[in-house]
Amino acid sequence: MVLAERPTIYAASTADAPAILRLLLALSRTSQFTKGVAVDEAHLSRTLHQLLANPNAVFIVAAHDHGFCGLLVLLFYEHLLSGQRRVAQVCWYVEPAFRDGLGLALLSAGEAWATAHGAATIEMMAPTTQFGAVYERRGYVATNHVYERRA
Numbered sequence: 001m002v003l004a005e006r007p008t009i010y011a012a013s014t015a016d017a018p019a020i021l022r023l024l025l026a027l028s029r030t031s032q033f034t035k036g037v038a039v040d041e042a043h044l045s046r047t048l049h050q051l052l053a054n055p056n057a058v059f060i061v062a063a064h065d066h067g068f069c070g071l072l073v074l075l076f077y078e079h080l081l082s083g084q085r086r087v088a089q090v091c092w093y094v095e096p097a098f099r100d101g102l103g104l105a106l107l108s109a110g111e112a113w114a115t116a117h118g119a120a121t122i123e124m125m126a127p128t129t130q131f132g133a134v135y136e137r138r139g140y141v142a143t144n145h146v147y148e149r150r151a
Helices: 014-030 041-053 102-116 129-137
Strands: 008-011 057-064 067-078 085-094 121-123
Touching: 008 102, 014 041, 014 057, 014 067, 014 085, 041 057, 057 102, 067 102, 085 102, 102 121
Parallel strands: 085 121
Antiparallel strands: 008 057, 057 067, 067 085
16 A cells, blocks of 8 residues: 555544544454454444543544544543552554554654643553563553453
């Protein structure tokens, strides 16, 4: 695919919900990290609208001529013990044809948003060691490991 220009990155609004939903559904079909997840489109749509209306959440999106090609979803929360404002990754995805640096551009935009809104800490998921290496080059430190078990 030859791209005419670099995608535009911005914080999405509720008007962007249909295009974000299309991208999330594409993610659910193609990402190696969503294999085995049964997608409930009605639930996804409701949750998407709730998060877009939530002032403690942001959808940083990358748009090109034909729609969205990437997104980073972040959510603020307060640490249980300290009350410190933190931001946690909810979702991060870039379509394969756009992966030449766009993911890092989304991450930079998300980091800037989190800092501008008072986050003391940004938490990103590292499903592979390659993700962890990228984070470490950007100053992140590994703090926890998450284990899943299907109930």
